[in-house]
Amino acid sequence: MANTGIKNWAIDDRPREKLALKGAESLSNSELLAILINNGSTDKSAVDLAKELLSSADNSLQRLAKLSVKEMVNLKIKGLGPAKAVTIAAALELGVRRNMADNKKEIVLSSKDIASYLQAQLQYKMHEVFAVIFLNRSNKINHYEIISEGGITGTVADPRIILKKALEHEAVSIVLCHNHPSGSLKPSRQDQELTSKIKEAASYFDIKVMDHIIVSEEGYYSFADDGML
Numbered sequence: 001m002a003n004t005g006i007k008n009w010a011i012d013d014r015p016r017e018k019l020a021l022k023g024a025e026s027l028s029n030s031e032l033l034a035i036l037i038n039n040g041s042t043d044k045s046a047v048d049l050a051k052e053l054l055s056s057a058d059n060s061l062q063r064l065a066k067l068s069v070k071e072m073v074n075l076k077i078k079g080l081g082p083a084k085a086v087t088i089a090a091a092l093e094l095g096v097r098r099n100m101a102d103n104k105k106e107i108v109l110s111s112k113d114i115a116s117y118l119q120a121q122l123q124y125k126m127h128e129v130f131a132v133i134f135l136n137r138s139n140k141i142n143h144y145e146i147i148s149e150g151g152i153t154g155t156v157a158d159p160r161i162i163l164k165k166a167l168e169h170e171a172v173s174i175v176l177c178h179n180h181p182s183g184s185l186k187p188s189r190q191d192q193e194l195t196s197k198i199k200e201a202a203s204y205f206d207i208k209v210m211d212h213i214i215v216s217e218e219g220y221y222s223f224a225d226d227g228m229l
């Protein structure tokens with residue numbers, strides 16, 4: 001009978017051996033990716049493929065998380081096809097969702113209570129997204145929803161849609177949010193004008209705009225904290 005002990009595992013399985021013996025925290029990013037890749041090509045191990053993939057994303061997991069399955073496949077890394085790209089994308093999305101869950105606050109009292117959650121949700125988007133959090137009288141989150149998605153340079157949020165949804169979810173206050181794919185956290189004139197427009201419209205329904213938060217990989221910007229509301 002063939003010896004199936006860990007010491008006899010193939011090279012592509014060595015990261016699994018290391019994880020089993022020492023724990024996931026002992027593995028490098030490339031070794032963790034190699035486990036997802038599962039097996040290499042004829043001339044490269046799974047670890048080699050993982051290193052090549054990371055290198056194509058400037059060795060940044062944040063940049064890698066922004067790649068779609070199609071974009072990963074289009075890197076033309078020999079041995080990295082759609083099936084492996086799907087597995088990697090799924091694992092990275094689980095990481096994003098775990099981060100979201102860790103940072104979700106049931107009661108919102110300040111920008112910090114919600115900014116980390118929003119950053120976890122939106123920072124990896126390659127295009128601009130406008131979202132709204134709807135809160136009840138106790139500042140508990142009733143609902144979170146992406147209202148619109150645009151291009152790399154901007155998106156449009158219709159105040160009528162936002163207020164309609166606020167009434168549907170019986171919100172007494174809302175937090176506006178969008179991301180800046182460029183990384184900049186400086187609000188544009190359009191951001192400021194849109195915030196004022198939504199704030200004025202919401203006041204007619206006794207709905208308060210608590211904040212407008214801009215997020216990116218660099219952190220977040222709060223209109224409320226900066227006295228812009």
